[in-house]
Amino acid sequence: MIASRRHRRGLAAAVLASCATFALAACGSSSSGSAAATSAAATSAAAATSAAAATSAAATDSASAAPAAGGSIKKGLTVYFIPKDTQNPYEVIADQGGTDALTELGGKVVVSSGTADTAAAQIPSIQAAIQAKADAIVIAGNDPAALCPSLAQASAAGIKIVSFDSDVTCPNHLFINQADTETIGRSQVDLLAKEIGSKGEIAILSAAATATNQNAWIGFMKQQLSKYPDMKLVDTVYGDDDPAKSLTVLQGLLTAHPNLRGIISPTTVGISTAAQYLQKHPELKGKVTLTGLGLPSQMKPYVLDGTVEAFALWNPKDLGYLAGYAAASLASGVFDGSAGSKFTAGKLKDYTVLAPSGTTGPSIVLGPPTTFDKTNVSDFNF
Numbered sequence: 001m002i003a004s005r006r007h008r009r010g011l012a013a014a015v016l017a018s019c020a021t022f023a024l025a026a027c028g029s030s031s032s033g034s035a036a037a038t039s040a041a042a043t044s045a046a047a048a049t050s051a052a053a054a055t056s057a058a059a060t061d062s063a064s065a066a067p068a069a070g071g072s073i074k075k076g077l078t079v080y081f082i083p084k085d086t087q088n089p090y091e092v093i094a095d096q097g098g099t100d101a102l103t104e105l106g107g108k109v110v111v112s113s114g115t116a117d118t119a120a121a122q123i124p125s126i127q128a129a130i131q132a133k134a135d136a137i138v139i140a141g142n143d144p145a146a147l148c149p150s151l152a153q154a155s156a157a158g159i160k161i162v163s164f165d166s167d168v169t170c171p172n173h174l175f176i177n178q179a180d181t182e183t184i185g186r187s188q189v190d191l192l193a194k195e196i197g198s199k200g201e202i203a204i205l206s207a208a209a210t211a212t213n214q215n216a217w218i219g220f221m222k223q224q225l226s227k228y229p230d231m232k233l234v235d236t237v238y239g240d241d242d243p244a245k246s247l248t249v250l251q252g253l254l255t256a257h258p259n260l261r262g263i264i265s266p267t268t269v270g271i272s273t274a275a276q277y278l279q280k281h282p283e284l285k286g287k288v289t290l291t292g293l294g295l296p297s298q299m300k301p302y303v304l305d306g307t308v309e310a311f312a313l314w315n316p317k318d319l320g321y322l323a324g325y326a327a328a329s330l331a332s333g334v335f336d337g338s339a340g341s342k343f344t345a346g347k348l349k350d351y352t353v354l355a356p357s358g359t360t361g362p363s364i365v366l367g368p369p370t371t372f373d374k375t376n377v378s379d380f381n382f
Helices: 002-021 035-065 089-104 119-131 148-156 181-196 212-227 243-256 268-280 296-304 316-331
Strands: 078-082 108-111 136-139 160-164 174-177 200-206 231-238 260-265 289-292 311-313 342-344 350-352 363-365 370-372
Touching (some): 078 119, 089 268, 089 316, 119 136, 119 148, 136 316, 160 316, 181 260, 200 268, 243 260, 260 268, 316 342
Parallel strands (some): 136 160
């Protein structure tokens, strides 16, 4: 009996010693057997552990050198595009780009949103995507945080989340940025400064007060103004990307600041509304200079008649196309959206995910904005 207990204690000690030697091996319960069998099992476990460790190390080294990407995009994917609202011409063009991408890939886009630039108007569309078991959601956030609980539900349901145009602060998503945020903000100020001789009162006619992209650009505009001590930002107003409201706040701006020299409107609805008003009031021509972000198709007549000298933008159709390819690639496991991972976006070629910076998580930048004036505005039809 004593010998038997001693034998069991010795066997236990051997197993514990084996566990200590091979810390990653699995040491579970075993049936009765000889010490030799135990030793053989330990040796086998050690070999398996060593091989697994080598495989893990190789995978880690490979991932750090070149993030994994591969496979093909699945057919029949359904991607919900949720724009800021369904009536904004810019958003309509961007959504069409997404539709083009998914059509090329054998999938489909469902465009769904409200008619107001609010998070509340977008939440039902997120819930609809969940109910439809969509493969991915591409959303232009009307609020950086208010959409996160609903998007978290979508993510938990296995839906890949991509934001574009206007980012959200939710985790587990990829942002498709139209252009470098800082470049957009600073270049708008530089463009206006050139047009008004770097002097005078200026104002900003923005979209929604909660719009992530607008606020980020305005932040860099204010920083850039430090380079122009004779330019003073006197007001920032919000038209919520609604033509009627944009006109109302514009009129209030001009009344409140009779010495206003320039307006920056970093929104296609705002700049087109302001341009139309200035065109109809020739007494303001040469007195108030307007620039911002606009669609060439909308701004062309105002540029050609001298109401607006220059403005900037990227191609929103390309933005939607890139977002569509990114969403489909994520849903297919072609890449994982982490910093350094790569995928190919059809005609737009190859993209690499940028590391998080500031309040922006992993992101992809479409490319630099284009400045439009009389020399080139007629060359573009978006």
